[in-house]
Amino acid sequence: MKHFWAISIVLFCVIKSYSQQGILQGYVFFENNQPALAASIVVKDTNLKKEGTAGVKGDFKIKNIPYGTYLLEITSLNAKPFTQKITINQPITNLYPVLESTDLQELQEVLVKTETDKRRKETQGFSVTLIDTEEARTRNIQTNELLNNAVGVKLRQNGGLGSQVQYSLNGLSGSSVSIFINGIPISMYGSSFNLNSIPPALIEDIEVYKGVVPGHLADDALGGVINVILKKGTKSNLNASVSYGSFNTFQSNVNGLYRLNKSGFTVKASGFYNYSDNDYKISGPTIVDIGLGGRETRITARRFHDAYRSVGGILQVGYTNVSWADQFFVGLTGSDDYKEVQHGAFVTKIPYKGRFLESDALLANLTYQKKDLLVKGLDVNVNGLIGQRNRVVNDTVAQAYSWTGDRAIDFQGNEFEYTWGSQQEGGPTLLHINRKVASIRSGLSYAFNQDNRILVNHVYSGLDRVDEDRWLSTLENSLAQSSNLYKNIYSLSYELDLFEDRWKLNAFGKHYRQKVENIKPEFNEDRTQIVEEVFTSNKNYNGYGFATSYAIRDDLMVLLSAERAIRLPSENEVFGDAGDNTIPNLTVQPEISENVNLGFRLGKYTYKKHEISLSTNLFSRRIKDLIGLPANAEELGENDEQVQFDNFNEETNSRGFEAQVQYTYNNNLDINFNVSKLRLKTQNRRGQTVDIPNTPLFTMNTAVRYSIKNFLQKKARLELFYNHYFTDEFSYQLAQGSNVSGLDAFLIPTQFVHDFGFSYAFPKQDVVLSFDIKNIFNADAFDNRSVQKPGRAFYLKLNYFINKF
Numbered sequence: 001m002k003h004f005w006a007i008s009i010v011l012f013c014v015i016k017s018y019s020q021q022g023i024l025q026g027y028v029f030f031e032n033n034q035p036a037l038a039a040s041i042v043v044k045d046t047n048l049k050k051e052g053t054a055g056v057k058g059d060f061k062i063k064n065i066p067y068g069t070y071l072l073e074i075t076s077l078n079a080k081p082f083t084q085k086i087t088i089n090q091p092i093t094n095l096y097p098v099l100e101s102t103d104l105q106e107l108q109e110v111l112v113k114t115e116t117d118k119r120r121k122e123t124q125g126f127s128v129t130l131i132d133t134e135e136a137r138t139r140n141i142q143t144n145e146l147l148n149n150a151v152g153v154k155l156r157q158n159g160g161l162g163s164q165v166q167y168s169l170n171g172l173s174g175s176s177v178s179i180f181i182n183g184i185p186i187s188m189y190g191s192s193f194n195l196n197s198i199p200p201a202l203i204e205d206i207e208v209y210k211g212v213v214p215g216h217l218a219d220d221a222l223g224g225v226i227n228v229i230l231k232k233g234t235k236s237n238l239n240a241s242v243s244y245g246s247f248n249t250f251q252s253n254v255n256g257l258y259r260l261n262k263s264g265f266t267v268k269a270s271g272f273y274n275y276s277d278n279d280y281k282i283s284g285p286t287i288v289d290i291g292l293g294g295r296e297t298r299i300t301a302r303r304f305h306d307a308y309r310s311v312g313g314i315l316q317v318g319y320t321n322v323s324w325a326d327q328f329f330v331g332l333t334g335s336d337d338y339k340e341v342q343h344g345a346f347v348t349k350i351p352y353k354g355r356f357l358e359s360d361a362l363l364a365n366l367t368y369q370k371k372d373l374l375v376k377g378l379d380v381n382v383n384g385l386i387g388q389r390n391r392v393v394n395d396t397v398a399q400a401y402s403w404t405g406d407r408a409i410d411f412q413g414n415e416f417e418y419t420w421g422s423q424q425e426g427g428p429t430l431l432h433i434n435r436k437v438a439s440i441r442s443g444l445s446y447a448f449n450q451d452n453r454i455l456v457n458h459v460y461s462g463l464d465r466v467d468e469d470r471w472l473s474t475l476e477n478s479l480a481q482s483s484n485l486y487k488n489i490y491s492l493s494y495e496l497d498l499f500e501d502r503w504k505l506n507a508f509g510k511h512y513r514q515k516v517e518n519i520k521p522e523f524n525e526d527r528t529q530i531v532e533e534v535f536t537s538n539k540n541y542n543g544y545g546f547a548t549s550y551a552i553r554d555d556l557m558v559l560l561s562a563e564r565a566i567r568l569p570s571e572n573e574v575f576g577d578a579g580d581n582t583i584p585n586l587t588v589q590p591e592i593s594e595n596v597n598l599g600f601r602l603g604k605y606t607y608k609k610h611e612i613s614l615s616t617n618l619f620s621r622r623i624k625d626l627i628g629l630p631a632n633a634e635e636l637g638e639n640d641e642q643v644q645f646d647n648f649n650e651e652t653n654s655r656g657f658e659a660q661v662q663y664t665y666n667n668n669l670d671i672n673f674n675v676s677k678l679r680l681k682t683q684n685r686r687g688q689t690v691d692i693p694n695t696p697l698f699t700m701n702t703a704v705r706y707s708i709k710n711f712l713q714k715k716a717r718l719e720l721f722y723n724h725y726f727t728d729e730f731s732y733q734l735a736q737g738s739n740v741s742g743l744d745a746f747l748i749p750t751q752f753v754h755d756f757g758f759s760y761a762f763p764k765q766d767v768v769l770s771f772d773i774k775n776i777f778n779a780d781a782f783d784n785r786s787v788q789k790p791g792r793a794f795y796l797k798l799n800y801f802i803n804k805f
Contacts, residue, residue, distance in 0.1 A: 125547030162308025172223030215508030222567030245795030354397025363387030
């Protein structure tokens with residue numbers, strides 16, 4: 001009887017423990033914060049084994065686990081095995097394990113046929129290019145150069161490091177293309193924090209949407225969007241790099257993350273410093289030495305007043321992968337830069353020396369992301385910033401200089417000064433442009449099931465600007481103007497997947513609102529009192545579109561997208577910016593376009609060690625009121641120092657195609673070739689159809705990478721790189737009639753530019769040394785108007801990584 005009661009008590013305890021059961025759920029992530037799709041999850045002890053698989057978002061749920069202590073094992077082809085002891089002692093236990101990726105060499109040999117995040121974006125129906133920055137992090141490559149390699153993307157840069165940059169997507173450029181950092185317009189950060197200064201090491205991915213922009217980005221980009229996603233990893237790490245090269249160019253950056261695994265408390269910090277003299281050689285019809293009697297001698301000269309310096313950093317503190325947030329950060333972004341100005345909007349025969357720009361910004365930022373907030377399928381995403389950015393235009397030197405770098409002389413051989421007292425006509429200036437800025441992007445999505453999802457998004461951007469010239473008297477400065485620009489964009493999207501994800505549809509609508517205010521005090525006619533001239537504009541517009549794709553076979557997909565797109569004028573187009581040599585145009589109108597893309601994706605096709613994939617896209621843009629420089633500019637010449645944005649009065653049409661071929665052999669050799677050809681037409685004042693000026697219409701890019709494993713040392717890796725850029729000739733002057741005599745002077749010649757480089761990763765993969773030669777054959781290269789880019793240049797870079805500490 002005694003044994004009976006003992007056995008009964010034991011059985012009761014066992015039955016009781018098994019009668020109490022719990023659920024283990026959560027998300028599995030890789031260290032770069034990407035979901036570990038299809039990861040295998042096992043909960044086991046000596047008597048029990050339960051299994052599960054991570055879903056598309058990395059989500060998992062294992063039910064009916066008796067209370068107790070177990071061993072959790074997670075395996076994935078893309079990560080090292082993960083094990084952890086867990087205790088189930090409550091109805092629901094949440095867990096957010098982070099997997100450590102395998103070495104790059106191992107990853108290159110893994111073929112995973114699952115729909116990754118990259119694959120999902122590429123198959124939604126949009127014309128999109130996704131750029132991976134992994135390779136560039138170890139090389140002397142700027143973020144802008146990565147973009148210039150992408151199909152349909154053309155970089156438009158006014159010179160060397162730190163010079164003004166525009167991005168062309170299928171021929172549309174300037175403010176027609178929006179740039180985001182984590183969904184926030186890059187214009188909010190100011191000129192001192194841009195893609196020229198952000199090193200690839202700080203960037204996770206770059207998304208390039210052309211023509212049709214998805215609703216979740218909720219922006220007024222008519223030509224397309226470039227969305228830069230900064231690193232979001234949750235694994236403690238540190239990375240630093242330093243490089244030095246031609247034209248006294250020095251660049252360095254450091255970024256790191258530290259996370260307390262138990263609490264999820266995370267600190268992220270990054271910083272960069274860039275400097276260059278930009279003293280490269282240039283030549284051309286305006287690079288002359290003017291001697292006695294005004295005699296002009298063409299020379300090859302070095303730029304002597306074009307130095308650039310930038311410094312900046314980001315500090316964020318918060319929590320990652322906790323029950324109430326996947327990502328929560330508050331932080332500060334600060335930056336400062338200095339840029340000397342060698343000439344005006346065009347390269348003139350008399351250069352500047354003494355004109356320079358200074359910029360700074362200090363911004364507070366907020367990030368919050370949570371999947372399955374309150375209920376499964378409800379996702380929230382918020383990014384915002386608020387702060388101030390400032391710019392100073394300093395031009396108080398009256399002495400004139402020649403392209404030789406010496407003082408310029410007049411007809412009699414005497415050194416002279418400008419009668420207006422500054423380098424740029426208009427008189428001396430110490431113009432301070434102070435801006436208070438704020439922007440917030442919020443998104444809410446709800447997945448009814450795996451095939452239906454609805455998204456609501458909103459973005460607000462506000463700017464209060466005051467211009468004050470401290471060279472002027474206190475009385476004159478009391479007439480300083482203030483300018484305000486506010487923008488709200490709302491979007492509603494619906495996503496549908498049918499036929500086992502073979503057919504996908506994304507339909508969206510957008511509502512745009514923009515308010516412009518400009519207050520300009522001035523004296524009345526008899527100069528007895530100050531009156532305010534007030535300009536106010538408050539307008540709203542509607543747009544809509546869709547994107548769809550259909551997989552005819554696993555290796556053949558058709559993509560179609562269309563949008564009625566609105567592009568609201570930007571701050572510089574409306575209010576001008578003396579630092580960029582632009583003057584105001586308060587009446588400039590929004591651009592409205594009907595955009596269509598039709599694309600095909602073929603592959604990957606695999607044969608033994610060979611892989612090849614092809615993609616192509618046909619596009620059409622029918623644009624009303626295109627904003628450019630300026631519409632009928634027959635008077636625009638190379639002596640113009642300032643320009644004004646204006647609308648092209650006639651309809652502008654852009655049609656063309658782009659194609660890309662990617663080939664891989666044995667995961668060691670990669671070849672990427674792309675081509676883009678387009679027509680961008682408008683009518684001049686005589687009613688004739690002509691090309692839009694200053695726009696390359698035919699480009700080709702080739703990129704080759706070859707990897708040699710175990711080079712010199714076991715587990716070491718040597719990678720060789722080659723890039724080729726072709727740009728067909730184009731004119732930066734609008735044709736005004738059938739008589740084209742003299743237009744050759746405004747023609748940018750055909751360009752062939754070749755780059756070569758290599759990187760060597762030491763066995764522990766913690767040190768990488770790289771060397772690059774840019775523009776090997778020292779070819780003349782141009783992007784905008786007659787502004788020449790650097791010739792042959794050499795750069796050496798050292799990278800250091802700590803992935804565990």
